[in-house]
Amino acid sequence: MPETASRKGLGPGGYLEREGSLARVPHAFRPGVAAAREQLLDVFGARLHSAYLYGSIPRGTARVGRSDLDLLVALRNEPSDADRRDARAFGEAVDKEFPQIDGVGTLLFSRARLLSELERYDLGWFVACLCTPLLGDDLAEHLPRYRPDSLLARETNGDLFLHLPRWRERIAAAEDSDEARRPLVRFMSRHLVRTGLTLVMPRWQGWTSDLREMADVFGAYYPARAARMRAAAVHGYEPVGDLAVLHTYVDDLGPWLAEEYARVHGVKAPRPGVR
Structure with missing residues (x-):
């Protein structure tokens, strides 16, 4: 790497x-x-x-x-x-x-x-x-000092599986227009790219907040998913209002990422009142 x-x-x-x-x-x-x-x-x-x-x-x-x-x-x-x-x-x-x-x-x-x-x-x-x-x-x-380890990865983004059903509800409830969907694309793109980085963060041993660098780092470890993640990074900065992009997030990239995250790092500690 x-x-x-x-x-x-x-x-x-x-x-x-x-x-x-x-x-x-x-x-x-x-x-x-x-x-x-x-x-x-x-x-x-x-x-x-x-x-x-x-x-x-x-x-x-x-x-x-x-x-x-x-x-x-x-x-x-x-x-x-x-x-x-x-x-x-x-x-x-x-x-x-x-x-x-x-x-x-x-x-x-x-x-x-x-x-x-x-x-x-x-x-x-x-x-x-x-x-x-x-x-x-x-x-x-x-607060303590932090290392880019699996504990930090799990507790920051190990709850993507909980977000996906809510995202589907938000997509279904959104007005049928590009203008209404762009904020959803921006938000979900950023969330997925950051989750992709924290998935590989303990192996890469670092942190960045630049979405494009996040996607590149992720792609080095998961080349089969690299193109999708790089596209999400672009949409995080320049969102489109394409409904197909949102469906890709909640039906493909998101579920795969949630499953892989749980396999690698486990699931985030539950919060009271959160299901």
């Missing part, structure tokens, strides 16, 4: 490094990030423990007018319905104010859940390695 030109996201000792930083935020997005930071304090006040950026903006790869602003907010208590409404209103306001941002997504979790034993190798890893501190005390200080 040839090495890529990158360090594969690893630091000393073979631990995964945090991939983003505020210093990498492109200049065009800095006013939006600053406004989000200020407004999060106004919206959540003392309820807010900490907030983080993730995605292309803190990685420095965001495209003006094409990239969204992704945030994770840790609250001191479990998020309420009112908190979720406030987060949606906040996101809509920031999105409207800054045209260089194409949507704002805010994940809400309690501090306790993010630091829980059950989430240590899923949401905990996400905070420690894929999120960039924006406000408050960094929860990564209370």
